[in-house]
Amino acid sequence: MKAVKKIGQQTIAFTNPPVIIAAACIAGPKEGKGPLKDSFDKVLEDIYYGEKTWEKAEQRIFQETMELALEKANLKTGDIDFMLAGDLTNQIIAANFTARSLAIPFIGLYGACSTMYEGLALGSMLIDGGFARYVLVGASSHYATAERQFRFPTEQGVQRAMSAQWTVTGSGAIVLGSEGQGTRITHATVGRVVDFGEGDASDMGAAMAPAAADTLLQHFRDTGRSPGDYDLIATGDLGKYGRQLVIKLTEQQAPALSDRYTDCGVLIFDESQDTHAGGSGCGCSAVVTCGHILDQINQGRIKRFLGVGTGALLSPCSCQQGESIPGIGHAVAMEAG
Template identity: 80%
Template sequence: MAGPKEAEGPLKKTFDKTLEDMYYGEKTWEKAEQKIFQETLELAINKASLTSDKIDYLLAGDLSNQIIATNFTARNLGIPFLGLYGACSTLYESLILGSMLIDGGYARYVLVGASSHYATAERQFRFPIEQGVQRAMSAQWTVTGAGAIVLAAQGEGPRITHATVGRVIDFGEGDASDMGAAMAPAAADTLLRHLSDTGRTTADYSLIASGDLGKYGRELVVRLAEEQAVKLSDTYVDCGVLVFDESQDTHAGGSGCACSAVVTCGYILNGMKEGWIKTFLGIGTGALLSPCSCQQGETIPGIAHAVALEN
């Protein structure tokens, strides 16, 4: 599911449902996000021809204080729940942990997902949108929406074949309006370690996508990879660049937990189903800051988790 601005973007046809307004019939943006997330998780369960009692674990998270959108959704669904916070890398963190639970024999079905909302994230991490604060050109637009995936021990869908857990990397970036620069070093580090660990090259993947670096963060990853003699071609994209069109005035592109979630669950998985993506490497990226850390003058640590999907 995606919000009204996302519905105006180039990926509109890849979403199951889009909203006409940001409140979605609720009195607050936070309640709207929780409603969006719950409907998305329920939609994933229905698509898998399952019921919630068949799901062994729910692994999910969001950006709102103490992942409240996820917590209240879990309260309503009644599925054994492990709440996760990897900032905007949460979907990929949940994919890794969920596949490990299944591979270890601890589960047959695991539901994973992530959500975000432009208005809830902006007033928590930057400025309330009612203030009309002028946004820097390096700033990104938090995606409103949610994505969810049912992982299974057996099935006909793409398989998770490899995963690389990220390290926290901090190059000293402290500008909350330039998240791409803060997360890019972690994305490059995870990508390079993934290739080294697996013995693969970028040519082994039909498509490589980072989570929400935006156009400037993507450029930094390309440069950092080239310094290590790894050439990234046009098959390397960023979900934050894909989700919006330049005419929509989102500056550097999209961000938020829902950025990689809606692009992966829609555009990417549709591409694998259609066959034009055969091997995919997704690198979920996250900026591990909080309002508290910003007020204390801290820099912004980055994290990135990589997951390989293959038909």
């Protein structure tokens, strides 16, 4: 039997495009001082958020964001068919414990920093396939929990490399529906794992950029579209150096990419905030998409958007064993309703 909704090698074209019913985002204090501060629903005063540990703070942020998205959609937990969510903390505990509290049928995801877009792609497939009416998608990260797990505990005061990025403290959530008014998700391109042998955990942009470029080019091949067909294209969290590498890797096949291409890790901070290469983390693309980008679409400034959630598929275990850092990128196309 032919996969009638699949076009090309890796792309799904939705017959009944899911609608973004509502979106919500909560950001940390550093993010709240950046250029996108007005697009967040809430900005925290400190990264502990009244909890005893950073991990508990992240779970509280995550849960409040999911609940806020439901409130904005005027829906209750019982209305949601599935919750798709993930984070960076060991065994995605922020998402797991949020799912425990919300008691929604739960599919836990780990795509590293690509998790938000992985969830949007899968949630859209569930709705377009007739398996769900409403799906709640979310992702979170926290600067201190990620630093402790993947690099060095902040208490050590280790000097950061200039290629390093600042993990975003924040969470984003989207309610997808089978009908209604709003931005529609029309296509999803599922990425391949790509590894160019990069092994520096302080240069995630270089590790993820080849996968982002691969997914972008495959999306254009599968759909017959070009960069010029989108008002804005954004990768998840490559930062300024990873963004430059994507342009280099695609310049022969997508020469117009740089004219309308940015990165969520570039957008969320400015130079004065000393984040070096920019932002990263599951929360980076989540808060930028759920806040700034959807605001731009809803205000009519963007009619067609292509986002590529990017992830570095490493773990403390793989680093200790001398492995390189594979990358992944999942693309989702959105269009004004």
